[in-house]
Structures are given as C-alpha cells and as structure tokens.
Amino acid sequence: MRVLLHVCCAGCTIAPHEALTGEGHEVVAFFYNPNIHPFIELRRRMKAQRVLQERVPLRVIYEEEYGLRRFLEQVDWRGEGRCGDCYALRLGRTARLAAEGGFDAFTTTLLGSPQQDHDLVRRVGERCGAGGGVEFLYRNWRPLAAEGHERAGTMRLYRQNYCGCVFSEWERFRDTTRHVYRGPGPLQE
Numbered sequence: 802m803r804v805l806l807h808v809c810c811a812g813c814t815i816a817p818h819e820a821l822t823g824e825g826h827e828v829v830a831f832f833y834n835p836n837i838h839p840f841i842e843l844r845r846r847m848k849a850q851r852v853l854q855e856r857v858p859l860r861v862i863y864e865e866e867y868g869l870r871r872f873l874e875q876v877d878w879r880g881e882g883r884c885g886d887c888y889a890l891r892l893g894r895t896a897r898l899a900a901e902g903g904f905d906a907f908t909t910t911l912l913g914s915p916q917q918d919h920d921l922v923r924r925v926g927e928r929c930g931a932g933g934g935v936e937f938l939y940r941n942w943r944p945l946a947a948e949g950h951e952r953a954g955t956m957r958l959y960r961q962n963y964c965g966c967v968f969s970e971w972e973r974f975r976d977t978t979r980h981v982y983r984g985p986g987p988l989q990e
C-alpha cells in the first residue's frame with residue numbers, strides 16, 4: 802500500500818517508518834504540526850526531521866507555516882478537549898492530503914508515543930479516515946518507542962522536552978526553575 806505517515810517529530814518517526822516499510826508499504830511522511838509553539842521550537846523540530854532524512858531514506862512533505870492562529874481557532878484550548886481537537890486538526894489534514902494524493906491509507910507516529918492518549922488518537926484517526934474516505938491504518942508502535950528514541954539519541958537528533966503547544970510547555974515547566982536561570986552554583990529544581 803501507499804501510506805501517508807503523519808510525523809510529529811524526528812525521534813517518533815524512526816520506528817513507525819521502519820515498521821511500515823518492513824511490512825512492504827511505500828511510505829511518504831507528512832510533517833504537519835500547527836500545535837508546536839513557539840516558532841523557534843517548530844524550526845528546531847523541522848530541522849531534526851531534515852537531519853533524520855540525511856541518515857534514513859525518507860520522503861517528507863513539510864507544512865512549514867507556523868500554525869499558532871489555526872491551533873487557537875480550532876482547538877478547545879479553554880476547555881478539556883484540547884488534545885482530541887489537536888489530533889483532529891493534524892489527522893484531518895493528513896486524511897485530506899492522503900485522499901487528494903491517491904494514497905491507500907494514512908496513519909500517524911502519535912500511535913507510538915507513550916505521552917499521547919493512544920486510544921483517543923486511534924478514535925480520532927478512524928473518524929478522520931471515515932470523513933475523508935481513506936483508511937486509517939492503526940498500529941500500536943508503543944513497544945518500539947524506546948528503541949526508536951535511543952537510536953535518535955545516537956544520531957544526536959534534537960529531542961524536545963514538552964509535547965508541543967504553549968499549554969503543554971507551561972505544564973511541563975511550571976514546577977521547576979531549572980530552565981530559567983543557570984547561575985554559577987548547582988542547577989536548581
């Protein structure tokens with residue numbers, strides 16, 4: 802099958818890409834992540850994806866536009882449904898591109914991330930697939946994630962320390978001063 806693989810970051814791309822090609826699929830990756838803020842972080846993650854391409858034969862379609870406005874318009878950032886909306890934003894676009902491009906199916910590296918709500922990713926993916934008339938290819942790549950990230954480390958790929966949106970950045974760092982000030986003494990938690 803020709804499969805369009807939505808990729809959230811370089812580290813998460815390694816294992817799903819390898820698994821799909823191992824199954825005999827022709828894979829094209831799609832980097833579309835309007836959830837990544839601020840802009841410099843989006844550039845870092847895109848750069849890491851390009852560095853991965855220098856090491857692994859991988860075709861990638863990039864959406865380079867900074868998607869903060871789109872994210873705030875389409876994601877319920879005031880309420881509880883933030884992540885489901887965020888998945889729908891990314892997977893809906895991927896499903897449409899897959900249908901337009903004549904792909905047999907689409908899927909996402911979010912299915913490999915232990916940090917994401919796996920069942921919700923699956924449900925949203927299937928809904929987007931049904932809406933777009935293209936199959937959502939479900940796989941559980943979580944067991945492969947640790948090895949994939951270890952290999953990303955050996956390739957010295959940039960690895961982010963928060964999910965993507967400004968809200969997740971705040972949740973990650975609100976209880977620490979570690980990344981705020983590096984004085985002459987030991988680092989502070």
Ligand code: SF4
Nearest residue numbers: 884887964965966969
């Ligand atoms: S925490 Fe992650 S999945 Fe949830 S809305 Fe933010 S970027 Fe999207």
